[in-house]
Amino acid sequence: MTIETIPGLLAQEAHELVARLYPICRSITGEGVRQTLQIVREIIPLTVHEIPTGTPIFDWTVPREWNIREASIRNSAGEKIIDFRDCNLHVVNYSAPVKARVPLKTLKEHAFTLPNHPHWIPYRTSYYKEDWGFCLSDAQLQSLPEGDYDVLIDSAFKDGHLTYGEYVVNGSTEEEVLISTHVCHPSLANDNLAGIAASALMARTLGQMSLKYSYRFLFIPATVGSITWLSRNESRASRVRHGLVLACFGDGGKVNYKKSRRARAEIDRAVIKVLEDAGEPYEALDFSPYGYDERQFCSPGFDLPVGCFMRTPHGQFPEYHTSADNLDFVRPEFIGDSIKKCMSVFELLEHNETYLNLNPKCEPQLGRRGLYSAIGGHTDGKIRELAMLWVLNLSDGTNSLLDIAERADLPFSLIHDAARSLRDHDLLKERPPVKL
Amino acid sequence: MTIETIPGLLAQEAHELVARLYPICRSITGEGVRQTLQIVREIIPLTVHEIPTGTPIFDWTVPREWNIREASIRNSAGEKIIDFRDCNLHVVNYSAPVKARVPLKTLKEHAFTLPNHPHWIPYRTSYYKEDWGFCLSDAQLQSLPEGDYDVLIDSAFKDGHLTYGEYVVNGSTEEEVLISTHVCHPSLANDNLAGIAASALMARTLGQMSLKYSYRFLFIPATVGSITWLSRNESRASRVRHGLVLACFGDGGKVNYKKSRRARAEIDRAVIKVLEDAGEPYEALDFSPYGYDERQFCSPGFDLPVGCFMRTPHGQFPEYHTSADNLDFVRPEFIGDSIKKCMSVFELLEHNETYLNLNPKCEPQLGRRGLYSAIGGHTDGKIRELAMLWVLNLSDGTNSLLDIAERADLPFSLIHDAARSLRDHDLLKERPPVKL
């Protein structure tokens, strides 16, 4: 496997997919999620799971399904001044139905705006309190004259299902890399359509490769989705050797990697090494129990080695949870950069073998095997030689290639190439993986 | 127990107690210590121990008792120019008796002054070399005309006792918090009357509370006192789970906490967390075997987890061991601040439970229990929520609340409150303390 096999066009394809998913009104349950997963199924043969309302999932139960047909506000002249079809953020997500004529004062009690960004529409939810509400620009709200307004939200709660998608790329072992991304947000491009699109395309790409690990992709509503998956896969969770939650995948900020609860898990070190080797600014954040679904994967009863790969973290860009998180805010080159780095992480994990030096007493004679560069200069040769010496010196069975790359402070790819050369000259052999 | 129960008047009461103890001439043995302990007994029912001269105490023996009735220097006109009754620092502590007429030259050989602080009187001792001596201001010494002087020190060494006080506040367990303070210095307010007064008042306050730990307060002469106590309580020493030596408790400097020999004992981390949470400047000093009685408690044969709580450390303020360490130098607000912080340390130790998350698989649903703040804003709610999430995430049986507060970088009180809320909602239970 090599990330060179990722077509340069993937970034563009991802952005087009984001654009296709953008208009759909998703929520934690309902038709929006189903439509989204149907589009993802055009790319990968996703299994779609439907879990009935009321199913117990640890301390929770699967909620009722929420769907919405239309919503609007009309002024006293009968003109539609807000239409859900224009922008699905206009309705508070999970809003109760309403059909009423209300004075401006009452409308304002159910209206959310962003006074600091008067032309943006906020995204609000009301999952845990049954109420109705509209979101609109502050400029529009301020311009509304006194009078009565006809508000309509044609939504419905019903016993139905929670829907999520799952796709496994089988590797040669049952050990798994888990990639989880949330599918419950409506028209918000960075949070999280970029993550959905990139996951789908990375899954398709990995599916064409020969892999050591199995890669399990989850497309799930946040919180209840991961809780549902964990409750249905309790016995399988221990197969997860590494994992990433993908979110905020396409904005122009630097990559922020939030470490797993374990802090020094292989996935944590792998991501940080890839980001370090890339030579671009990045941030490694300590784990905290607030954020995306890593909260559930890292709960103490599971404590899976799952980190969160983001560009700018949630809440730290002004466009977060507003109508400004749109198709212009995420760019193909940023999604592409995120994909490239995640694929490099997978490549590192695939290649992170532990080798045994077959000539551990003194250095083997590299010269007679043609592994030494000729007399003098060329720096590339010197650094390759140094990488070989590091691999030989540390391959005593206790150090993986990642351990070696970290201690040598050399790029992982260089260490890996050196190990391959040495193995091809019968100077190293792979240590069979230790079962934990 | 809560430090809010400490009356604000405690600081003032402490300073008044310092003022009452100030005139007494204390030494490592003798009547001064007895008078001091009698005054402390008005506050707490101290047990006063009397250990006979000559009693072996490890490598030492209890010394002879020293007492002094009067002392003076008269000039050739018969005028008293130095009188012990004016200031008990005038006599070198543990000075041999003398009654003689001496020329100025001889007097000067037995006189100690502070040329850099010409109006201050130094404090000097001669415990280990039998000699006589006076301390006076350099200005006075320089002004003395040639001539003969009548020197009188009416002191006496005799077989008697070493005296110390002990008071235990019983908690629900036999595990002890040791608080030790030295009572051997004469009229020096910061070193150590502030410590004595604060210890007595904290002991009285703790005595009114329901406690997990037993609190043992020692009022002892420095060095020989702690050696005596340890030699008489060798088998009981292992009950000491945490300990503090209190000294220099009332000056205006920032708090300096000197860590125990173990460096990362719970007491060390507790004090540092309290000081950190207070948001005021402080210093955490590494252990060294020079200082107060922590030297003995941390000797390798005991290695008790005992640190030293000071404001400005000994020798680091100019007034140290001089007549300028007086009732103006220690202020009620500084003693009060020291008391408040020490009481917070005890509170932290009392509350530093280890809990078990009863729903360790995924987060429990805080919302339906009313533990989630309502939609939007208020920051207090958010931080309380975060504290609950941290407690849930780390309560796997290996982390105490202090461990959690340190990792979360949140105030201990916030973490403790969160744990109480969660426990009250049956989401946590206390892990029974592990016996070491």
Added chain:
Amino acid sequence: MTIETIPGLLAQEAHELVARLYPICRSITGEGVRQTLQIVREIIPLTVHEIPTGTPIFDWTVPREWNIREASIRNSAGEKIIDFRDCNLHVVNYSAPVKARVPLKTLKEHAFTLPNHPHWIPYRTSYYKEDWGFCLSDAQLQSLPEGDYDVLIDSAFKDGHLTYGEYVVNGSTEEEVLISTHVCHPSLANDNLAGIAASALMARTLGQMSLKYSYRFLFIPATVGSITWLSRNESRASRVRHGLVLACFGDGGKVNYKKSRRARAEIDRAVIKVLEDAGEPYEALDFSPYGYDERQFCSPGFDLPVGCFMRTPHGQFPEYHTSADNLDFVRPEFIGDSIKKCMSVFELLEHNETYLNLNPKCEPQLGRRGLYSAIGGHTDGKIRELAMLWVLNLSDGTNSLLDIAERADLPFSLIHDAARSLRDHDLLKERPPVKL
């Protein structure tokens, strides 16, 4: 043992020895090494080992022996313009023989110069590719007119021996300190005649002392020499408790100590403590598998605690591997400083006992043993007292004097002197060394 016993004249003697060794043309095998070892034998009774060509040494075999009688370049007028007798760097070390008339163009293909240092002659080797070549100053090469040149290299490869020297100073135990230095470079003073001379003189000095450790000195050709020694002493290698490779021992730069692969071995901490205590600039470098013979000693099959003591590291001074690494470049005072510091390291290792405090419960009474300085002042006394308190406090059987000196942040010699005083007063006893 004390480094005070090192005569100040040793530095001068070392430089004179460098001067005597300087003209000899050494290589990894051959007469040059033999002549060098004969001169060293005038100082210490070295055992000279001769290992036949073709002997298997781990992954290697002992190479053919190379010797050279003469070499020159004559111009078309028959004038000698390059003569090996003037400077043995003129011939590429391990050059194949040649006798031919060649045009300037061909000569240039076999000529090495340093364009950046036009008056210096480079040092080049061709151990692993059979070829002939000359090294000369760039100025001279540029001045050569077109025409034919007679090149002569009267060298020969033959089955012979690899030669190395070994000398052991026996201590009271079989545990060894290994000191290894390379003898394969021709007229290069800092790399490595200074190391050879200093090793010989330190060996002679240690031979006059009563020692705990045995000290094994190796004078070996780089790489093949250490591989040969290790292959012949495989079973003995585990006796090496500490080791140093000495190189670049006499230039004016600060000391650079390269740590062993173990990174925190006693030798690593000992060297760093000595350099720290000296109060002069130094650098502690992390281990890397590139450098001198520590590469072999630290190969994973041996992993011996062997570091490398250098002044300016190889490749980091412009004179490195050129004719400018001459008798002016190494100075007696720098060699003397290196010797002094290495001898201090040996002294530290000899004295790094672990003691047991015989009065572990509370401090012993130092005063009645005369170990406390009198009343007041003198700083020397205070610091000696502090050193005694540290030794007593930490001598619980788990801390060596080096551990104590590191934690106390006091000079090792002060800690050692304190321990001696305490032992002489029956307050400490040596813990018998634990066999590993």
